[in-house]
Amino acid sequence: xxxxxxxxxxxxxxxxxxxxxxxxxxxxxxxxxxxxxxxxxxxxxxxxxxxxxxxxxxxxxxxxxxxxxxxxxxxxxxxxxxxxxxxxxxxxxxxxxxxxxxxxxxxxxxxxxxxxxxxxxxxxxxxxxxxxxxxxxxxxxxxxxxxxxxxxxxxxxxxxxxxxxxxxxxxxxxxxxxxxxxxxxxxxxxxxxxxxxxxxxxxxxxxxxxxxxxxxxxxxxxxxxxxxxxxxxxxxxxxxxxxxxxxxxxxxxxxxxxxxxxxxxxxxxxxxxxxxxxxxxxxxxxxxxxxxxxxxxxxxxxxxxxxxxxxxxxxxxxxxxxxxxxxxxxxxxxxxxxxxxxxxxxxxxxxxxxxxxxxxxxxxxxxxxxxxxxxxxxxxxxxxxxxxxxxxxxxxxxxxxxxxxxxxxxxxxxxxxxxxxxxxxxxxxxxxxxxxxxxxxxxxxxxxxxxxxxxxxxxxxxxxxxxxxxxxxxxxxxxxxxxxxxxxxxxxxxxxx
Numbered sequence: 074x075x076x077x078x079x080x081x082x083x084x085x086x087x088x089x090x091x092x093x094x095x096x097x098x099x100x101x102x103x104x105x106x107x108x109x110x111x112x113x114x115x116x117x118x119x120x121x122x123x124x125x126x127x128x129x130x131x132x133x134x135x136x137x138x139x140x141x142x143x144x145x146x147x148x149x150x151x152x153x154x155x156x157x158x159x160x161x162x163x164x165x166x167x168x169x170x171x172x173x174x175x176x177x178x179x180x181x182x183x184x185x186x187x188x189x190x191x192x193x194x195x196x197x198x199x200x201x202x203x204x205x206x207x208x209x210x211x212x213x214x215x216x217x218x219x220x221x222x223x224x225x226x227x228x229x230x231x232x233x234x235x236x237x238x239x240x241x242x243x244x245x246x247x248x249x250x251x252x253x254x255x256x257x258x259x260x261x262x263x264x265x266x267x268x269x270x271x272x273x274x275x276x277x278x279x280x281x282x283x284x285x286x287x288x289x290x291x292x293x294x295x296x297x298x299x300x301x302x303x304x305x306x307x308x309x310x311x312x313x314x315x316x317x318x319x320x321x322x323x324x325x326x327x328x329x330x331x332x333x334x335x336x337x338x339x340x341x342x343x344x345x346x347x348x349x350x351x352x353x354x355x356x357x358x359x360x361x362x363x364x365x366x367x368x369x370x371x372x373x374x375x376x377x378x379x380x381x382x383x384x385x386x387x388x389x390x391x392x393x394x395x396x397x398x399x400x401x402x403x404x405x406x407x408x409x410x411x412x413x414x415x416x417x418x419x420x421x422x423x424x425x426x427x428x429x430x431x432x433x434x435x436x437x438x439x440x441x442x443x444x445x446x447x448x449x450x451x452x453x454x455x456x457x458x459x460x461x462x463x464x465x466x467x468x469x470x471x472x473x474x475x476x477x478x479x480x481x482x483x484x485x486x487x488x489x490x491x492x493x494x495x496x497x498x499x500x501x502x503x504x505x506x507x508x509x510x511x512x513x514x515x516x517x518x519x520x521x522x523x524x525x526x527x528x529x530x531x532x533x534x535x536x537x538x539x540x541x542x543x544x545x546x547x548x549x550x551x552x553x554x555x556x557x558x559x560x561x562x563x564x565x566x567x568x569x570x
Contacts, residue, residue, distance in 0.1 A: 194449035232264035245271035260423035263432030285386035289413035290503030346479025357404020423529030472499030
C-alpha cells in the first residue's frame with residue numbers, strides 16, 4: 074500500500090488513532106507532510122464535520138385563487154386563439170363552454186362554485202326576448218337568447234298557468250275593451266301565473282302589463298292606508314270625519330274641515346272600501362305626513378327598477394314635501410303624476426297575504442341548453458318587508474270591505490256560496506281619466522286565498538268611449554276559474570274544445 078493510500082485509510086477508517094503512541098498507524102502529521110498538505114488543512118480535514126443549516130426555500134402557496142387565475146388565463150388564451158383562427162365557427166360555441174369560462178373565472182369559494190357550475194344565465198338575460206313575447210301573448214318554449222354576444226337556442230319552462238293564461242285571453246277577446254291587461258301571480262313565490270295584454274283594434278302596443286304609463290288612481294290608497302296602520306297612527310275602526318262627496322276632492326274640505334250637521338264620520342275600513350278621497354287626502358297630509366308617505370311608497374318598490382327576467386317599468390310617485398296639496402292628491406290617488414304598472418299592482422296586493430313581504434315577480438322557471446343541461450333556474454326573492462305581518466292582517470280587513478260593502482260589491486254579489494264559500498277575497502278599485510292612452514283607467518287589484526291556495530292579481534281596462542266590462546267583474550271570473558275544482562284541464566283539451 075502506498076503512503077497516500079495508507080494516509081486516506083487512516084483518515085477515513087473507523088479505527089483512526091487518537092494517541093501518538095498508538096502502534097496501529099503512523100502519525101498523521103508525518104504522513105500528511107509527505108504529501109505536501111499544510112498543518113492548517115490537516116487540522117481542517119481531521120476536525121469533525123458540522124452540519125451546515127441552509128435556509129429553506131419558501132413553499133409555493135398554490136391557493137385555489139391562484140389555480141383559478143392560472144386556469145382562467147389559459148382558457149382566455151384558448152378562446153382568443155379560437156376567435157382569431159376560426160372567426161366564423163360561432164355555431165360550435167355552446168352555452169356550457171360559457172358556463173365553464175364563467176365558473177373558472179369566479180373567485181368564490183369551492184362550495185359556492187359547485188352550486189353555480191353550469192347555471193350561468195341571469196334573469197336579465199331573458200328580458201329583451203320576454204318583453205316582446207309578452208306583448209304578443211306568445212311564450213314559445215323554444216327560444217334563442219343572446220348572451221355575451223352569442224346566441225343560444227334554449228328550452229324554456231315558464232311559471233305560467235297555461236289554462237288560466239288561455240281563459241283570460243279568451244275573456245278579454247270576448248268583452249273586447251279598448252285596452253286591457255290581466256296579471257296573476259303567486260303571492261308567496263312571486264311566480265307569474267298569467268300575463269295577458271289586449272288591444273281592441275289589434276295594433277301592437279307592446280307589453281302593457283309591465284308598462285307604468287297608467288295613473289295609479291285610488292290603488293295608491295293601499296300605500297296611504299298601510300303607512301297609517303304600520304305607523305300605529307290608525308286602526309281599521311278609527312273614525313275620520315269629512316265633508317263633501319266621496320268622489321270629489323276640494324281644498325276647503327281638506328284644509329278647513331269643520332264638523333257640522335252634514336259631516337260624515339266613516340271608519341277607516343269603510344273610507345277605504347268606498348274610496349273616499351277627502352279622508353285619504355287628510356290622512357296623507359295630517360296623519361302620515363309627506364316624508365313617511367314617500368318612505369312607504371319606496372318600501373312598496375315605487376321609484377325602483379325591479380331586476381327580473383321581464384323588464385318592468387318603475388312605478389313613479391310625486392310627493393313634494395313643500396307642496397301640501399300635491400301630498401293630498403298623492404295620498405288619495407287623485408293625480409296623474411303617480412303611475413303604476415299592472416304587474417306591480419298585483420305585487421302590491423300579494424303583499425297583504427304574504428305577511429307584508431313583497432316578492433320579485435318572475436316567469437322563467439328553468440332553462441336548458443340544446444343538450445338538455447340546466448343553465449338557469451328561477452328562484453323566489455324577497456324585495457322588501459314593506460309592512461309588518463300585523464299591518465298586513467289589518468289591510469286584509471280594509472280590502473275585504475271593498476268586496477262586501479265597497480266599490481266592488483256588485484260584482485261579488487252571491488259569490489261566497491257553494492265551492493267558493495271558503496275563498497277569502499279582498500281588493501281595491503281605482504278609476505281615473507288620463508295617462509298615455511287618454512282613456513278612462515279602470516283598475517282592480519286584489520287577492521283570493523283558501524287554506525291551501527293563493528292568488529294575487531291586477532286587471533286594468535282602458536275605455537275610450539263607453540264601458541264594456543268592469544275590471545272587478547273580470548277579476549271575479551279569474552278567481553272563480555282559479556278556485557274551480559273542475560277547471561284544472563290541460564292546454565290541449567282546452568284547445569280541442
